[in-house]
Amino acid sequence: MxxxxxxxxxxxxxxxxxxxxxxxxxxxxxxxxxxxxxxxxxxxxxxxxxxxxxxxxxxxxxxxxxxxxxxxxxxxxxxxxxxxxxxxxxxxxxxxxxxxxxxxxxxxxxxxxxxxxxxxxxxxxxxxxxxxxxxxxxxxxRIEMAKEAYNNVLKNGKANKTLMSLAHYGLGLCAEELGQFKEAEALYQTLISDAAYDGTLGKASAVNRVESMSYFDGAISFPIVEVVPEPSPPVVTEAIDNSLVTPVTGPEIGPALPEAETPASQPNAVPAPDVNVTQ
Incomplete structure (x- = not known):
C-alpha cells in the first residue's frame, strides 16, 4: 500500500x-x-x-x-x-x-x-x-503509668535500638521505685546480656546501675576504729643555781623625819582665842 x-x-x-x-x-x-x-x-x-x-x-x-x-x-x-x-x-x-x-x-x-x-x-x-x-x-x-509509657516505647521504637534500650532501663527504674530491687536487677541483667543493645545508652546505664546497687546489698556497717591518744610531750626540769639569782629587796628607807611641832610648843605661836558663846 x-x-x-x-x-x-x-x-x-x-x-x-x-x-x-x-x-x-x-x-x-x-x-x-x-x-x-x-x-x-x-x-x-x-x-x-x-x-x-x-x-x-x-x-x-x-x-x-x-x-x-x-x-x-x-x-x-x-x-x-x-x-x-x-x-x-x-x-x-x-x-x-x-x-x-x-x-x-x-x-x-x-x-x-x-x-x-x-x-x-x-x-x-x-x-x-x-x-x-x-x-x-x-x-x-504514677509508676504504673510510667511502665505503660515505657511499654509503648517498646511497641513503637523497634527501629531505634537506643530508644528500646532506654525503655528496658526505665522499666528497671520503675521496679526500684516500687522497692522491687531483685526484679529491677533481673531486668538490668537481661538488658546487659542482650548483645543487640551493645553500645547503647540504656545498656551502659544498666551496667552502672547494677554496680551501684551492689553497694547497698545487705546491711550497712561501719568499721570501729580505736582512737589512740597521742602521748603528751615530756616536761623538762633543770636545776636552778641560787648563786645566780639576785635577791629581790624592797626600796631603801631614809632617816626618819622629825615629828611636826604642835602650835603650843612653838615660841611665836599665837594662842587660839577663847570664844565663849552665850545665848
Missing amino acids: KADHRHDLKTNALADWMAHFPEWSKSNAKPLIGGTALVVLIVVAVLWSQYNNTVLAHTYRTQFTSALADQEIVVMQVAQSSTQGEDTSINLGESSVNLGELAQNASSETMAAMAYLKQAEMLREQTHFENGQPAPQTVAD
Whole structure:
C-alpha cells in the first residue's frame, strides 16, 4: 500500500470519528465522567502525599522538637522551685499528659516512641520533686503509668535500638521505685546480656546501675576504729643555781623625819582665842 493511500485512510477515519464524537460522548457520558473523576482523584492523592511528606512532616517535626524542649524547661523550673521550698511538681504531671497526646498524634512510630519515653520520665520525676512523702498509692499509680509509657516505647521504637534500650532501663527504674530491687536487677541483667543493645545508652546505664546497687546489698556497717591518744610531750626540769639569782629587796628607807611641832610648843605661836558663846 502506498503512503498516499494510507494517509487518506487515516484522514478519513479521523474525520469520521470527529464527526460522530458528539454522539459517542452522549452515549458514553457516565463512563467518561467516572474515568475523569478517577484520574483527578489519583492526581490529587499523589500531590497531597508529596505535600504531606514534605511540608506537613517538616512542620510536625519542628513542633515536636519544640514541645520536647519545652518539657525540659519545665523540669528545670520545677527543680529550681524545689530548692526554694516551693512545690510545682504538678506541672510535671501536666507535661506528661501533653506528651501522651503528642505521642498519639505523632507522624512516625519513632517520634511516638520518643514522646512516650519523655512522658515516662516526667511521671517518675514528679514523685521525686514533690514535697514531703507522697502516698504509697499515688506513687504506685504514677509508676504504673510510667511502665505503660515505657511499654509503648517498646511497641513503637523497634527501629531505634537506643530508644528500646532506654525503655528496658526505665522499666528497671520503675521496679526500684516500687522497692522491687531483685526484679529491677533481673531486668538490668537481661538488658546487659542482650548483645543487640551493645553500645547503647540504656545498656551502659544498666551496667552502672547494677554496680551501684551492689553497694547497698545487705546491711550497712561501719568499721570501729580505736582512737589512740597521742602521748603528751615530756616536761623538762633543770636545776636552778641560787648563786645566780639576785635577791629581790624592797626600796631603801631614809632617816626618819622629825615629828611636826604642835602650835603650843612653838615660841611665836599665837594662842587660839577663847570664844565663849552665850545665848
